[in-house]
Amino acid sequence: MEKDIHHLLPEMSGELGQVARAVNRMAVSLTEKERLEDQLRQSEHLIALGRLATGVAHELRNPIGIIKTLVELMKQEYSQVSGIEEFTRAIDEQVDRQALEIQELLDFGRPTKVSIKECSVNDLIKGVLSFSAAMLRKQRVGVVLQLDNKLSRIFADTEKLKQVFVNIIVNAAEAMPSGGKLEIITRETDNMVVISFSDTGEGIPAEEMVRIFDPFYTTKKTGTGLGLSISYQSIQLHGGTIEVDSALNKGSTFIISLPLISPLCDRSDLLDAKNSGN
Ligand SMILES: Nc1ncnc2c1ncn2[C@@H]1O[C@H](COP(=O)(O)OP(=O)(O)O)[C@@H](O)[C@H]1O
Ligand SMILES: [Mg+2]
Numbered sequence: 001m002e003k004d005i006h007h008l009l010p011e012m013s014g015e016l017g018q019v020a021r022a023v024n025r026m027a028v029s030l031t032e033k034e035r036l037e038d039q040l041r042q043s044e045h046l047i048a049l050g051r052l053a054t055g056v057a058h059e060l061r062n063p064i065g066i067i068k069t070l071v072e073l074m075k076q077e078y079s080q081v082s083g084i085e086e087f088t089r090a091i092d093e094q095v096d097r098q099a100l101e102i103q104e105l106l107d108f109g110r111p112t113k114v115s116i117k118e119c120s121v122n123d124l125i126k127g128v129l130s131f132s133a134a135m136l137r138k139q140r141v142g143v144v145l146q147l148d149n150k151l152s153r154i155f156a157d158t159e160k161l162k163q164v165f166v167n168i169i170v171n172a173a174e175a176m177p178s179g180g181k182l183e184i185i186t187r188e189t190d191n192m193v194v195i196s197f198s199d200t201g202e203g204i205p206a207e208e209m210v211r212i213f214d215p216f217y218t219t220k221k222t223g224t225g226l227g228l229s230i231s232y233q234s235i236q237l238h239g240g241t242i243e244v245d246s247a248l249n250k251g252s253t254f255i256i257s258l259p260l261i262s263p264l265c266d267r268s269d270l271l272d273a274k275n276s277g278n
Helices: 014-077 084-109 121-138 158-174 206-211 227-237
Strands: 117-119 141-147 154-156 180-189 192-199 241-247 251-259
Touching: 014 084, 084 227, 117 121, 117 158, 121 141, 121 158, 121 180, 121 192, 154 158, 154 251, 158 180, 158 192, 158 227, 158 251, 227 241
Parallel strands: 141 180
Antiparallel strands: 117 154, 180 192, 192 251, 241 251
16 A cells, blocks of 8 residues: 555546546655655764764764873883883874874764865875875885876865875775775866776775765774765765776775866855965
8 A cells, every 4th residue: 555655547538637647746746755754864864973973073082182192291201211112103103093083073973164275186186195105105005196287276175175085095005905006097077177096905895885985884893984975975065976996806996076167166155265275
């Protein structure tokens, strides 16, 4: 019976036809109502998850801050103790990693303010690579850059874009635990700036491809499963798309397309005029 209501009645003539059309209209609007209700349930679910995430992140942030301060003090107080540096560096590394994950949780729960400015995607990529260089070297990931030097500048929230690039680069490195190659290509087609990140890592099983952008989906022991979900939201905000192509044990390619004229350009209230640059 539940399902019968969605079946549309065939065209009929006369009064019966009028009744049939009225019933059909009702069925269509009922389906639409159910679709909207589903969407609402999904967004309420996400809001609840966001609140939970923010709460947890705040709880974690204070002790992390205290650990960070104590390590700084240890470095000064016990600078003569041999081998201390190795320990403090290890603590620092882990604390920074936790801080990054906490920031991911906070960003998920409370989307940060948008601020757009004119920027060069190539420069953003170079900037992100300069501070991920040490991590990539340590993981024995070789980077091959193929940046189109005629690429148009775009209007974007540079902090959000940099975060997306970091997420994808970190994921690529994590997918290549024994090293590999990361190729980053930029090009321009059909009024879009297209950026692709190809790794030679473990790849993603076909049946998991639909889930990787879901919040909290992770296959890692210490993953948050938020990086790609936040990245997806950020790219969507810019009117762009993010797609993935992957082959198991061969590697994955993440392709981001950003429109030259972003829908954000219509929002003059978001335009950060004094800060034009990268
Ligand atoms: N380059 C990649 N190669 C293989 N799997 C990937 C890659 N990027 C993402 N994934 C898969 O998508 C999942 C979700 O990624 P993400 O949202 O960044 O969360 P996290 O990195 O915390 O697990 C990862 O756990 C992994 O299974
Ligand atoms: Mg990640």
